[in-house]
Amino acid sequence: MNASLCVAWFEEAARLVHRDRDRLTRLDAEIGDGDHGTNLDRGLTEVRKALAESPPGSPAEVLTLAGTTLIRRVGGASGPLYGSVFRQMGKTLQSPVTLAAFSAAFEEGVVAVERLGKAALGDKTMVDALAPASRALALAVRDGVGVREAIEQAARAAAEGAEATIPMRARKGRASYLGERSVGHMDPGAASSALFMEALATVVREAA
Amino acid sequence: MNASLCVAWFEEAARLVHRDRDRLTRLDAEIGDGDHGTNLDRGLTEVRKALAESPPGSPAEVLTLAGTTLIRRVGGASGPLYGSVFRQMGKTLQSPVTLAAFSAAFEEGVVAVERLGKAALGDKTMVDALAPASRALALAVRDGVGVREAIEQAARAAAEGAEATIPMRARKGRASYLGERSVGHMDPGAASSALFMEALATVVREAA
Amino acid sequence: MKKLINTAESVVEDALNGMAAAHPSLRVRDRVVYRAEGPRPGKVGVVSGGGSGHEPLHAGFVGYGMLDAACPGEIFTSPVPDQIVEATQAVDGGAGVLHIVKNYTGDVLNFEMAAELVEDVEVASVLVDDDVAVQDSLYTAGRRGTGATLFVEKIAGALAEEDAPLAEVAAVAREVDERSRSFGVALTSCTTPAAGKPMFDLPETDVELGIGIHGEPGRARVPMRPARELAVLAMEAIHADLPLRDDLLVMVNGMGGTPLMELYVVYAEVAAFARGKGARVTRSLVGNYVTSLDMQGFSVSVCRLDERLTRLWDAAVETPALRWGR
Amino acid sequence: MKKLINTAESVVEDALNGMAAAHPSLRVRDRVVYRAEGPRPGKVGVVSGGGSGHEPLHAGFVGYGMLDAACPGEIFTSPVPDQIVEATQAVDGGAGVLHIVKNYTGDVLNFEMAAELVEDVEVASVLVDDDVAVQDSLYTAGRRGTGATLFVEKIAGALAEEDAPLAEVAAVAREVDERSRSFGVALTSCTTPAAGKPMFDLPETDVELGIGIHGEPGRARVPMRPARELAVLAMEAIHADLPLRDDLLVMVNGMGGTPLMELYVVYAEVAAFARGKGARVTRSLVGNYVTSLDMQGFSVSVCRLDERLTRLWDAAVETPALRWGR
Numbered sequence A, B: 001m002n003a004s005l006c007v008a009w010f011e012e013a014a015r016l017v018h019r020d021r022d023r024l025t026r027l028d029a030e031i032g033d034g035d036h037g038t039n040l041d042r043g044l045t046e047v048r049k050a051l052a053e054s055p056p057g058s059p060a061e062v063l064t065l066a067g068t069t070l071i072r073r074v075g076g077a078s079g080p081l082y083g084s085v086f087r088q089m090g091k092t093l094q095s096p097v098t099l100a101a102f103s104a105a106f107e108e109g110v111v112a113v114e115r116l117g118k119a120a121l122g123d124k125t126m127v128d129a130l131a132p133a134s135r136a137l138a139l140a141v142r143d144g145v146g147v148r149e150a151i152e153q154a155a156r157a158a159a160e161g162a163e164a165t166i167p168m169r170a171r172k173g174r175a176s177y178l179g180e181r182s183v184g185h186m187d188p189g190a191a192s193s194a195l196f197m198e199a200l201a202t203v204v205r206e207a208a
Numbered sequence C, D: 001m002k003k004l005i006n007t008a009e010s011v012v013e014d015a016l017n018g019m020a021a022a023h024p025s026l027r028v029r030d031r032v033v034y035r036a037e038g039p040r041p042g043k044v045g046v047v048s049g050g051g052s053g054h055e056p057l058h059a060g061f062v063g064y065g066m067l068d069a070a071c072p073g074e075i076f077t078s079p080v081p082d083q084i085v086e087a088t089q090a091v092d093g094g095a096g097v098l099h100i101v102k103n104y105t106g107d108v109l110n111f112e113m114a115a116e117l118v119e120d121v122e123v124a125s126v127l128v129d130d131d132v133a134v135q136d137s138l139y140t141a142g143r144r145g146t147g148a149t150l151f152v153e154k155i156a157g158a159l160a161e162e163d164a165p166l167a168e169v170a171a172v173a174r175e176v177d178e179r180s181r182s183f184g185v186a187l188t189s190c191t192t193p194a195a196g197k198p199m200f201d202l203p204e205t206d207v208e209l210g211i212g213i214h215g216e217p218g219r220a221r222v223p224m225r226p227a228r229e230l231a232v233l234a235m236e237a238i239h240a241d242l243p244l245r246d247d248l249l250v251m252v253n254g255m256g257g258t259p260l261m262e263l264y265v266v267y268a269e270v271a272a273f274a275r276g277k278g279a280r281v282t283r284s285l286v287g288n289y290v291t292s293l294d295m296q297g298f299s300v301s302v303c304r305l306d307e308r309l310t311r312l313w314d315a316a317v318e319t320p321a322l323r324w325g326r
């Protein structure tokens, strides 16, 4: 993975989030406060702008700039949380960026969110999409799966993870205020995490 | 006409206004402020109570008590206006209460409203129902028509007068604020005046 | 319709009980709201009133530097003469009483009747008629009294507090009315508890221009547009009638159901318009002051200040809804 | 949806421009609202913030005796660390700065990040979590911060004005939070400008109990009932968690679209309930203070006062939305 592929990742993520903005906002309206789509859309627009203004030279720098921009421009819970994922990835990503290096950094990013949000698997948050994606990546590395296939598997795991939040009862974030009533709705942050992984799969597929 | 017939008049009017409260309020919502039905319903309930508590000995006293009660309990435009009709009638009604005496007092009542409200025929107010009713009474007296028939004619004239307010453009009261937009709606005060006359016709018919 | 009421019949009474409980500075008796401390000898009493549903007007303006008493009627129904007579006699401190009356047939008639019935108290009356949406002609009941009522009550109340004689207090009230204009815009209708449904139907695409404060439809219905354009429409209507110049007091008033945030959006445009005409907005007020139950919308009221009116506006006031200087 | 806005994107900016224009006592810069006169040496700075859409909270409480700065985020979105860092550094008068943070994940995270980034300023943080509708357990993000935020800001602000040290100002803020509870009821949902339609559908026959201030649905939906019963439901929930006794500060707060008249109806019932429990409501507030855009409904907040808290509540305050004593 090089810097331009990493930039392409955020551009594609921005496109998908913009396309699905209203869906994310609607998911958030059901069990939160109805701003997740606009929050992320605003944040990723700023990320694109920042990446275009001063194109970073390495994937690590792309991730750090994206993370910092999300923290500085989004607000809400998802700003600091997504920002931390990418900042932590940028901080820990080893060169050259092999699948193994990417997988390791991604896991660091997920751990950072779990720590910051004090969230665990099953709490009905973005962690429920991110953690399975990280696990899929790690397994792919272990089994020597090719990059493209590995990322596809991670994207599928994230999508399934997001689906799996539907029957969960939320224990973190705003949805937790609803208690039982949070059951039956997909977590908006898990849904947007699935979009991030879908975006990665798309740019990796197209780069191949 | 004796005191008890006059009391019966207000009881029947109270019944009709209560029955048509929502219609009067709706008419007032269209070109006014949506309180005419509740205003008159509240006022006539108080009139019934007052008449029951200290039953007056003469029609003149009934009218005066009704008028005073309306002024003291209704508020809005219709309280002072209807109150003045009946107070003025009470003040000027001659004994014995022949049709001619009643007609003369009624005319005095109408003149009182016209003066107080500075309203003339065609301004789209209660005057447009009351004045034709008074004229019908006067004509009936001139032509020696029987009491029952005379009152029926007055009631018909009031109803027609109320209908005739529909195409008018209001020049008095709240409806005047609407200018052209007041056209096409019956004036609520004219509608309630028609009910007063209908009530009188009913009690006279039943007394016969 | 969902409303925080017990019954439609008791809503005025229940709300007055709440006011009395919430504000030890007020005393409520027989449907009149007084200052708890009663009349001050030598001070002109200032009394207003009108239909309920416009809260905080009028009862929320009873207190030091403003009203001595308010007479609330039923919803959108002017009070009855008895209330006004009671209030007038109770607040007279020997210097007479000013009636501040919004120009509606019902208010005018009931206050007139009351003024005739009052005994041993000198009464002066001032009509407020600031709404430029209504043509003052032979073909209307004259302009309505709306937002400027607050200006009149504040400034007349301040002068009364200085022990000015009745004629002067009445004169300044008239002067404020003459120098003030208002215009209102509705995004939605309002719903009275008694009717239980909106007074008029206003589709999602339209707004009513030139509304009053009783849920009456306005003069015209036009397509919805951005806040900036609505503010300009209102200001143009005012400016056409009272050229905006020199020092202005400007109120952007919510109709009851409009969030404060939106009123500030409107205020920014209103202030920019006034500046564009070369006027200075030296005093302002943004909030829900002269309302129409749960209606969404706003009105703008403008008063052309001079030094004396500015001083009286700035004078201390201590009421439930308007308070500064103490 | 009809709203008095120019565009959904610009609404926060436009409203802040309106606030700046309307209140010469405020200065707005880079999405932070400050007192125009700037920090006073030796005084602890008091900063709060959160998503917009709750007006007048927080920016309407910037001024003498309350906040030094407010950081408004986008609608229902907590501010970003940059704003908070800016505000914190700008208002420090050398005695440190208190952050008053409503307990929501987003607010907590952004204020925490800001506190880490601030340089050369001592920062203390207080979480407000007064909403009894949420169980404080391992299975939730903890209780939400709602109406009591106003109490905390007022009382901490008053103590800061007396030049108390940071630790004491933080301690009194924590004490107020501990002594306060709130409960909210929605009659309608609210509509964010971005979404353009109500957050949830609430039929004409039902209300939501235990709502927050971001249009989140509540804990339960029950059939609509008279104001008296809704008030009792709210007060029972509070009383079960914090027994009502001695002196109380009570706020009946409108959610933004509720007319003042209805809030007074509710207040009468709330006060009666408190009296019924043998408590004394010695201070009260009725109005739209901590809102949720155009939502119709109310919340009740109660704080158990002692002599010191009463004195601090009574201390002079001069902000756009809360003002007394000067």
Ligand SMILES: Nc1ncnc2c1ncn2[C@@H]1O[C@H](COP(=O)(O)OP(=O)(O)O)[C@@H](O)[C@H]1O
Binding pocket: A028, A032, A033, A034, A035, A036, A039, A040, A075, A076, A077, A078, A079, A081, A113, A116, A117, A118, A119, A124, A125, A126, A127, A172, A173, A174, A187, A188, A189, A190, D076, D077, D078, D105, D106, D107
């Ligand atoms: N404590 C937490 N840990 C991990 N993720 C969280 C936590 N709290 C919230 N989230 C995620 O953030 C999402 C909400 O983001 P967003 O709507 O942008 O912020 P906010 O909740 O402040 O309005 C949730 O759907 C959830 O996935």
Ligand SMILES: Nc1ncnc2c1ncn2[C@@H]1O[C@H](COP(=O)(O)OP(=O)(O)O)[C@@H](O)[C@H]1O
Binding pocket: B028, B032, B033, B034, B035, B036, B039, B040, B075, B076, B077, B078, B079, B081, B113, B116, B117, B118, B119, B124, B125, B126, B127, B172, B173, B174, B187, B188, B189, B190, C076, C077, C078, C105, C106, C107
């Ligand atoms: N100046 C007037 N002269 C005669 N009748 C009037 C006048 N103004 C109003 N009315 C009558 O009063 C009716 C309205 O009564 P009501 O709704 O009870 O009072 P308000 O207009 O104060 O709400 C009108 O329909 C009209 O018939």
Ligand SMILES: [Mg+2]
Binding pocket: A028, A032, A033, A034, A035, A036, A076
């Ligand atoms: Mg959200």
Ligand SMILES: [Mg+2]
Binding pocket: B028, B032, B033, B034, B035, B036, B076
């Ligand atoms: Mg009417």
Ligand SMILES: [Mg+2]
Binding pocket: B033, B035, B076, B077, C051, C075, C076, C077, C078, C106
């Ligand atoms: Mg009326």
Ligand SMILES: [Mg+2]
Binding pocket: A033, A035, A076, A077, D051, D075, D076, D077, D078, D106
């Ligand atoms: Mg949010």
